[in-house]
Amino acid sequence: DVKVTQSSRYLVKRTGEKVFLECVQDMDHENMFWYRQDPGLGLRLIYFSYDVKMKEKGDIPEGYSVSREKKERFSLILESASTNQTSMYLCASTPSRSGPGYTFGSGTRLTVV
Amino acid sequence: AQSVTQLGSHVSVSEGALVLLRCNYSSSVPPYLFWYVQYPNQGLQLLLKYTSAATLVKGINGFEAEFKKSETSFHLTKPSAHMSDAAEYFCAVSDASGGSYIPTFGRGTSLIVHP
Numbered sequence: 001d002v003k004v005t006q007s008s009r010y011l012v013k014r015t016g017e018k019v020f021l022e023c024v025q026d027m028d029h030e031n032m033f034w035y036r037q038d039p040g041l042g043l044r045l046i047y048f049s050y051d052v053k054m055k056e057k058g059d060i061p062e063g064y065s066v067s068r069e070k071k072e073r074f075s076l077i078l079e080s081a082s083t084n085q086t087s088m089y090l091c092a093s094t095p096s097r098s099g100p101g102y103t104f105g106s107g108t109r110l111t112v113v
Numbered sequence: 114a115q116s117v118t119q120l121g122s123h124v125s126v127s128e129g130a131l132v133l134l135r136c137n138y139s140s141s142v143p144p145y146l147f148w149y150v151q152y153p154n155q156g157l158q159l160l161l162k163y164t165s166a167a168t169l170v171k172g173i174n175g176f177e178a179e180f181k182k183s184e185t186s187f188h189l190t191k192p193s194a195h196m197s198d199a200a201e202y203f204c205a206v207s208d209a210s211g212g213s214y215i216p217t218f219g220r221g222t223s224l225i226v227h228p
Contacts, residue, residue, distance in 0.1 A: 004156070006156075009154075033215075040122070040220060041220065042203065042218045042219060042220040042221055043157075043203070043218040045215065048215065058215075090156055090157065092156075092157075100162075101147050101149075101159040101162050102149075102157070102159070102216075103159075104149075104156035104157040104158070105156050106154075106155050106156045107154070107155065107156050109154075
C-alpha cells in the first residue's frame, strides 16, 4: 500500500514563528498536494506539485510556501504563523493527474497561539 | 468549472438502516467522481471512484454509488449501516477543464449511526 506520512500529528506554535510541515510518500508518485481542512469549509487546496522543483499555487496560497527538493518529499512552510492558520493540514499524492484518486496522509493538526 | 454539492451536513441513521449520502456535481466535460471517508483524527481514504466505465460503482466496506448523468448525481449508498460507518464523507469531482484534473471537494457529510 502507498503510504503518505506526515511527520507530526499535532503541533502548537506561536504567532510569528516559521513552521515546517513535512510530507513523505513512498510509492514514487509524481504529484503531491497540500490541503487545509476547516469545519464547514471542506478541503481547500493550498499548493501542489507535479514534479521535483515544481510548484503551483492552489486556491489559498497566501501566507504559505512549499518546497519539493526530492520526489518523495513535499514540505509546506508557514513563513510567519498566524492564528487564522490554525487548522488541519492534509498532504496527498497520486501517480497520475487523472484517474486513480488521492492517497492522503493522516493529517497535522496545527494550533497557532 | 466544476463544483460539488453535498446535501446535508449531517445524516443520522439507525444501525441496520439504509445509508444514503447525496452528491450533485456540475462539470462542463465528462467527470471523474470520487467518494472519500474520513474517520476521526485521520486523513481521507478513497471509498470508490467513477472513471467512465460502469455507472454503478462498488467500493470498500459495502458502499456503492451510481453515476446518473441526467441528474448530475453520484449518491453514496449502503444497504445496512454499521456503527463503524460513523465518519465524515466527502464527494469530489475531477475533470480536464482548465487543463488540470485537480479535484473539487464537497464540504462533507457527517454520518451518525445510532444503536
